[in-house]
Amino acid sequence: MKTTIWLHSHFNLIELLRAEDVAGEFRIIGSYHSRKYPEALLADVYHIEPAGLSESDYVEWALEFVARHGVDVFVIGRKLAALAHADERFRALGCKLISACDGATHELLNNKVECYNTITDGLVPLPxxxxxxxxxxxxxxxxxxxxxxxxxxxxxxxxxxxxxxxxxxxxxxxxxxxxxxxxxxxxxxxxxxxxxxxxxxxxxxxxxYLPGQETSVDCLSVDGKLIRAVVRGKNADGSRVLLDRPLFVEYARRLTEKFKLTSLYNVQFREKGDGSPVLLEINSRMSGGTNMSCMSGLTLPYWGIKLALGTASEAEIPHGRTGIRVAELRRAVVLP
Structure with missing residues (x-):
């Protein structure tokens, strides 16, 4: 029997999940309140969500959706805090949330001031x-x-x-x-x-104002321990380069431990005028550029799902390659 994965965002990861899932373990459901994202239609099943729901109403709808469709893993990318606050209710339905933290921590990280004020003792440099x-x-x-x-x-x-x-x-x-x-x-x-x-x-x-290079670290962790990270720099032409930058990985490790982050999320840094990096923000969800980090050979969402299911160990997870320049290309596809 296949494992049912629900994505309500990050639809550009569907093809990457399929490519990694050579055994055909996953059945992928996509949903959004419109057909705005054609990539979502590449899911096995696509549903139009009811529009205009409050966060609390969306949670109730999501719980009913999980029960009705037998969802095993819900990869959340929207309404993070509200959904994470309902984690135990999802677990009671047999559904694991791919969520970087609990609801309170989502709320803290979403407020940049509260996040910065929590980072003390020189844990990482701040602007x-x-x-x-x-x-x-x-x-x-x-x-x-x-x-x-x-x-x-x-x-x-x-x-x-x-x-x-x-x-x-x-x-x-x-x-x-x-x-x-x-x-x-x-x-x-x-x-x-x-x-x-x-x-x-x-x-x-x-x-x-931080005029220098912007660098993202796409992270995979378990219970406050950073397991893998891909460091991604932004070029002036819009392309990205996957970097070997241990300092950024170390900063991400410290923040992961500090906030007890787990699963999939992103940490962003930017350089000051003198070239020294400072923390920009912690995104308690996957970044929109996670698909480009996956070009390293480390398909982060696949391994995040496998770890959540308990069907993979840390030792099985590959390390991403560095020194690669990547970009997104538009192409035509036949939709189901």
Whole structure:
């Protein structure tokens, strides 16, 4: 009997899972509230989710879906905290969640300020930052950091995909921002106007601008122990390079142990102007670029699922190759 795997995100991993699953152990279900992602249709079965559900209603719907379809493993990538809080209810149905942590830790890591404030004693290097809860505090934070940093930026403490990120340009630092996409750049006055555009003020993190290389570490761990990691750098042309960077792996190991992370997740770093890396964020889910890390020969989601099922040991898991340049290619496929 096949093991039923449910994906409600990260559909670009379906082909990689199939390629690794040479024994044909997995039956893959995909779901989303539209047909926005054609890759999802490559699943054995695809379902349209009900639209507009609250997080609590989505959890109830997901529990019913698991029971109805006999789901053995649910790889979560959305509504992380809400689903993780219901972990015991999923287990009672015989379903294992692929979740990096418990619900409370998902909530902590999703708030960049709370995450940074928890990282003490020089565990990993952090950028200079201040937190603003109102427009006056925002203005003061920008002025304070501008006294020591050549460029200051800001973003909401809770956001994804860089939403709300802006860089503050001045006459003095403008030469340092040549080549930066102009939609990300604003003035001090524009920044004040931007953060007050809504009905209420969203807490902001004001921090030093990090102009250097962005590096992601895609991780696989078990109960706070880092098992494997793939370090992925971003090139200017949009391609990625898989790197041999023990320092980044060590930082990921420390954070894994600190937050007792497990299964699949991603840690992002970025270099300061002097080339030294600092922590950008911990994503308590797989990154959108996990498929490119899998080009290392280490298909992270496959082994994450196998470890969760107890059908693989650490010794069986390959180490990823490095020194590889990878990119995503668009191609036509015949859909079922």
């Amino acid at each position: 200079a930052y201040q937190v603003a809860d109102d427009p006056e505090a925002f203005e003061q934070a920008v002025l304070a950091l501008s006294a020591t940093q050549p460029v200051v930026c800001f973003k909401p403490t809770e956001s994804i995909f860089g939403f709300g990120f802006r860089i503050i340009e001045t006459a003095e630092n403008a030469p340092l921002l040549v080549g930066v996409p102009r939609e990300l750049v604003t003035t001090f006055e524009g920044a004040l106007e931007y953060v007050q555009r809504g009905e209420s003020f969203d807490q902001q993190m004001v921090m030093e």
